[in-house]
Amino acid sequence: MKGSPLLRAFLLAGVLALVSLPLHYLTRRGEEAAEAAAVEVAAAGAQPDETKARVPLVLTFSQAAQRVELRHLGAVVWAKENPAASETVELNLPFPKQGLELGVSVVWTGENAAALRLRLTSPEGVEWDRTVWGDASVETIVPFP
Incomplete structure (x- = not known):
């Protein structure tokens, strides 16, 4: 095996950190969108469009x-x-x-x-x-x- 195990560990940690930032951003937006959709559904339930x-x-x-x-x-x-x-x-x-x-x-x-x-x-x-x-x-x- 070539390379230092410590260097490989730091490299792996860096790659995981780089991947986690966009992943966190994408999942956070999904939660906000779900909350906004829940508010819209609640508002629609309060005012039924069916007469x-x-x-x-x-x-x-x-x-x-x-x-x-x-x-x-x-x-x-x-x-x-x-x-x-x-x-x-x-x-x-x-x-x-x-x-x-x-x-x-x-x-x-x-x-x-x-x-x-x-x-x-x-x-x-x-x-x-x-x-x-x-x-x-x-x-x-x-x-x-």
Whole structure:
């Protein structure tokens, strides 16, 4: 081996010092950018850009239901005992560009397979049609993209 081990150690320490300065600068900027992004997200959360809209929804049952419940973001937005075969509901919900998800819970009177058809019309006039199937009851999330 040529060269002094002490000289090699100093050379290695110098190279590490030179590499650590740009590395520290790059990672420090990432932390500041992450903090700035977190502040922007918090500000956006404080001022939601989604305004509530009137969303018409038609529910059609294939057989008599004992109870139906609709939830949005965990909160019950509509519920009814012994609904008619067809119910028209107007919900007042925030409707983002991506659409929304409704939690649907239905209990039917019979034990046979039954269906619930949901027809939702967006504030822009786009109509979506979804069907939920179950035997005696069903609890699910229905997306409307």
